[in-house]
Amino acid sequence: MKAALACGNLAHARWLHPGAWWVWALGLAAAASRTLNPILLVLIIAVAAVVVAARKPDAPWARSFVFFIKLGIAIIVIRVGIQILFAAALGTTTLFTLPSLALPSWMAGVRLGGAVTLESILIAFYDGLRLATIIICIGAANSLASPSRLLKSIPAALYEVGVSVVVALTFTPQLVADVTRVQSARHLRGRVTKGPRAIAGAAMPVLEGALERSVTLAAAMDSRGYGRRNANSAAQQRLAAVLLIGGLMCACFGTYGLVAAGSPWLLSTPMLAVGLLASLIAITWSAKSAIRSRYRPDPWWLPEWLISLSGVFAAGTFLIATWLVPLQMTTPSDPPTWPALPILAVLGLAIALTPAFIAPPLPRVFIALPRAVSAEIEVAA
Amino acid sequence: MIRFEHVSITYTDHTQPILRDINLQLDEGELVLVVGRTGSGKTTLLQAINGLVPHFTGGTLSGRVLIDGRDTRTHPPRDLADLVGVVPQDPASAFVADTVEEELAFGMECLGLSSDVMRRRVEETLDLLGLNELRYRPVMSLSAGQQQRVAIGAVLTSHPKVLVLDEPTSALDPAAAEEILSALQRLVHDLGITVVMAEHRLERVIQYADRVIIVPGDAQPLVIGTPQEMMREAPIAPPVVELGRIAGWNPLPLSVRDARRVAGPLRALLIGQDPPQRVNSHGDSTAELVQAQNLTIRYGQHVALKDVSLQVHSGEVIALMGRNGAGKSTLLNAIVGLRAATAGTVTTQGADPRSLKGTDLLARVGLVPQTPGDLLEATSVAAECRAADRDAKVDPGTTRELLTSLASEIGDDTHPRDLSEGQRLLLALAIVLAAQPPVLLLDEPTRGLDYPTKIRLVDVLRNLAQAGHAIILATHDVELAAGVATRVVVLADGEVVADGETAAVVVASPMFAPQIAKILAPYPWLTVSDVVNSIGPVILRSHAPTSGEAFT
Numbered sequence: 051m052k053a054a055l056a057c058g059n060l061a062h063a064r065w066l067h068p069g070a071w072w073v074w075a076l077g078l079a080a081a082a083s084r085t086l087n088p089i090l091l092v093l094i095i096a097v098a099a100v101v102v103a104a105r106k107p108d109a110p111w112a113r114s115f116v117f118f119i120k121l122g123i124a125i126i127v128i129r130v131g132i133q134i135l136f137a138a139a140l141g142t143t144t145l146f147t148l149p150s151l152a153l154p155s156w157m158a159g160v161r162l163g164g165a166v167t168l169e170s171i172l173i174a175f176y177d178g179l180r181l182a183t184i185i186i187c188i189g190a191a192n193s194l195a196s197p198s199r200l201l202k203s204i205p206a207a208l209y210e211v212g213v214s215v216v217v218a219l220t221f222t223p224q225l226v227a228d229v230t231r232v233q234s235a236r237h238l239r240g241r242v243t244k245g246p247r248a249i250a251g252a253a254m255p256v257l258e259g260a261l262e263r264s265v266t267l268a269a270a271m272d273s274r275g276y277g278r279r280n281a282n283s284a285a286q287q288r289l290a291a292v293l294l295i296g297g298l299m300c301a302c303f304g305t306y307g308l309v310a311a312g313s314p315w316l317l318s319t320p321m322l323a324v325g326l327l328a329s330l331i332a333i334t335w336s337a338k339s340a341i342r343s344r345y346r347p348d349p350w351w352l353p354e355w356l357i358s359l360s361g362v363f364a365a366g367t368f369l370i371a372t373w374l375v376p377l378q379m380t381t382p383s384d385p386p387t388w389p390a391l392p393i394l395a396v397l398g399l400a401i402a403l404t405p406a407f408i409a410p411p412l413p414r415v416f417i418a419l420p421r422a423v424s425a426e427i428e429v430a431a
Numbered sequence: 432m433i434r435f436e437h438v439s440i441t442y443t444d445h446t447q448p449i450l451r452d453i454n455l456q457l458d459e460g461e462l463v464l465v466v467g468r469t470g471s472g473k474t475t476l477l478q479a480i481n482g483l484v485p486h487f488t489g490g491t492l493s494g495r496v497l498i499d500g501r502d503t504r505t506h507p508p509r510d511l512a513d514l515v516g517v518v519p520q521d522p523a524s525a526f527v528a529d530t531v532e533e534e535l536a537f538g539m540e541c542l543g544l545s546s547d548v549m550r551r552r553v554e555e556t557l558d559l560l561g562l563n564e565l566r567y568r569p570v571m572s573l574s575a576g577q578q579q580r581v582a583i584g585a586v587l588t589s590h591p592k593v594l595v596l597d598e599p600t601s602a603l604d605p606a607a608a609e610e611i612l613s614a615l616q617r618l619v620h621d622l623g624i625t626v627v628m629a630e631h632r633l634e635r636v637i638q639y640a641d642r643v644i645i646v647p648g649d650a651q652p653l654v655i656g657t658p659q660e661m662m663r664e665a666p667i668a669p670p671v672v673e674l675g676r677i678a679g680w681n682p683l684p685l686s687v688r689d690a691r692r693v694a695g696p697l698r699a700l701l702i703g704q705d706p707p708q709r710v711n712s713h714g715d716s717t718a719e720l721v722q723a724q725n726l727t728i729r730y731g732q733h734v735a736l737k738d739v740s741l742q743v744h745s746g747e748v749i750a751l752m753g754r755n756g757a758g759k760s761t762l763l764n765a766i767v768g769l770r771a772a773t774a775g776t777v778t779t780q781g782a783d784p785r786s787l788k789g790t791d792l793l794a795r796v797g798l799v800p801q802t803p804g805d806l807l808e809a810t811s812v813a814a815e816c817r818a819a820d821r822d823a824k825v826d827p828g829t830t831r832e833l834l835t836s837l838a839s840e841i842g843d844d845t846h847p848r849d850l851s852e853g854q855r856l857l858l859a860l861a862i863v864l865a866a867q868p869p870v871l872l873l874d875e876p877t878r879g880l881d882y883p884t885k886i887r888l889v890d891v892l893r894n895l896a897q898a899g900h901a902i903i904l905a906t907h908d909v910e911l912a913a914g915v916a917t918r919v920v921v922l923a924d925g926e927v928v929a930d931g932e933t934a935a936v937v938v939a940s941p942m943f944a945p946q947i948a949k950i951l952a953p954y955p956w957l958t959v960s961d962v963v964n965s966i967g968p969v970i971l972r973s974h975a976p977t978s979g980e981a982f983t
Contacts, residue, residue: 235806238767240866270525270527273508275513345549345553346546346550
């Protein structure tokens, strides 16, 4: 721990452990799930956006944040739209009245159109905003942490699964390239390139190509030593993998039970504990029996602690605030009131904003000059 | 280092062994070149070195293969990974990680090396192969030459004692091929690695080899010897050797440098001779078939072609040259209507190829793509030919007739996937020719072709040009260009940087000059047959220096 703290120079440029970003983002998401206060929800989105803007690397996967923002807006619009069209009006403040449709008696209970009240729109908006905020928090983690680095840091027991996912990820663009190539070939033979017949004609060569490529890849991976292991450890590895997946599932159910209101926490707490224990055993076990090592693993140093704890801290303040000032956390909409500003929760969010400043800066990625340019430079020199 | 003892290999479903009773011993620090026709068993021989044959491919292996004392019968490929590094033909198909640095580390991770060793070796390998600037780049964004170097680096980090490469330069432009070969040269000389390499392009590699193994095919015994011994008799030889044999030079030169030093008297003979003219064989009645006017094509940010103007006439054979990614394929694709012009126009026989469909397109222009197999989707050669007849709306049997004239040995019932690389090319060519397009485009036609097939292709192309077809070849193969092209167009970064008669463009170029032109420069003779036609073999031979004179 002492060494870890010593190594964690904050100003030193490096990639942060992707796990730290995920813990931070999940903390924010958990905080969002605890409130219906629009000011707090918008603040959470703002915190996520500021941190993403400050520490987003310049990579294709990092551009996904905008997509998640758009998805969030779509969620709100759909949620409010459904409320306006279908749901029964709440409250008395009628804003406007849509032409309503009389439905046959067997569809009683479903309503189309009619009076639209401020109260029901507010409820739908808060609800949609909460879901959108959770989605945007996930999006923030997605664009801050490289998916391939995350896969690299999964435990050794799941190593095979991780490699398969990485290979599948690199395979997809090649498959797209294959489809284009086969379509070009159909064009060259003067055949139709669109429509069901073209798809049927293209399927065979594309599948054959993919199959051939996977055989080549398998041969290449085998030649490079993939799958080397200690004698007698194959069964052990499998057992460890089963233990890990089972343990993680157990832990997931347990966590759900703890977070979701109304489930017996006497059942979910032991479940979480057993699940975590099983996963821990599996991880240490398989780390011992595997021969493979890891190249430049992402370390978990002081910045990782600080950033993941800042997210957890925010979630904690929200939890405590719901207990202390429940009315400030859920804005009453009938009658409509101005949302309050619970100081404790805002403090939590202020802490969750610190990664924008304390996370280590990103390393500069060197992009090689095109050959022609570097040749010119050489000539000039 | 590598020992084969009475090795015979028979694939499942085959009655005849592909290799029979092979005895072979290769030592440390040797660069061994494996040559032979497609399908002769070259690749099988290479794959037997790290146990991919038979562990991965199936089949039976009798006798034994020992690598540094380890028997491949008891050691599957993964247990030889620290000893043998294998670079497959298409390096991109074997990449596992997404960035260069992680790709270099993958093999070491599998071997379980400690992280400081891995770190050190990655840095060393980056320097050794000049990859440092590319370390964070995604492997898929690299050029073909860079990918080849990364693939070599990725196996080198495990510190193998043997490096096996299957056609490492066949997809590369001449400059990138030079880079790869000099890197290999360094590995052999500085690190004492044994390199075993299969390659069809003898003119590129023969001078670097310490020994040559000829795999004759049909389970005949291997022929092994030094390049000098082998090249004296070999039925296939690069132009420099052919010239040396005809001129009777002794010792036989293998590199342009050696040949140039003894070619003084020969060059003297050429003074005052008329250089061979590569005329349009179709005569004077040429029609303009393709016209590109200020053609610009952009993919997103990347400009693939910039302001290219080009006229192509019937009977012309144009070699389109330039490095990987210079825009050659894009230009061919634009002429056949696969790519829309961002600016400017391209027309074939007056029509915009993008507006043509079906037979209208087929009867005007045909393209044989880089992987000719893409065109083939039927389950037998006969079905493929019938489909081509239907597509082109010609009499049934036309395509088969064409195919027979190109390659009579291809049977009707063969599955197209079972054909050799060269046969597949000829089948694709027959399919494209079925509709009699006046314009014929070929993208890298000699990639992976052995010499006999290449000679056949050259004949076919000459005849087509004589019949009035306009042919455009995108190629890295300078010898092919020298052999058939009437005109050479060089592209660089999407722009035309040279366009002119073959000799005028290639003779002065260090990258695109064929071997004969390099030996005879400044005289513009490009091929052995040009020289023989001008001087005659008898006079040539009488001017050969004796071996004593040659190197004084």
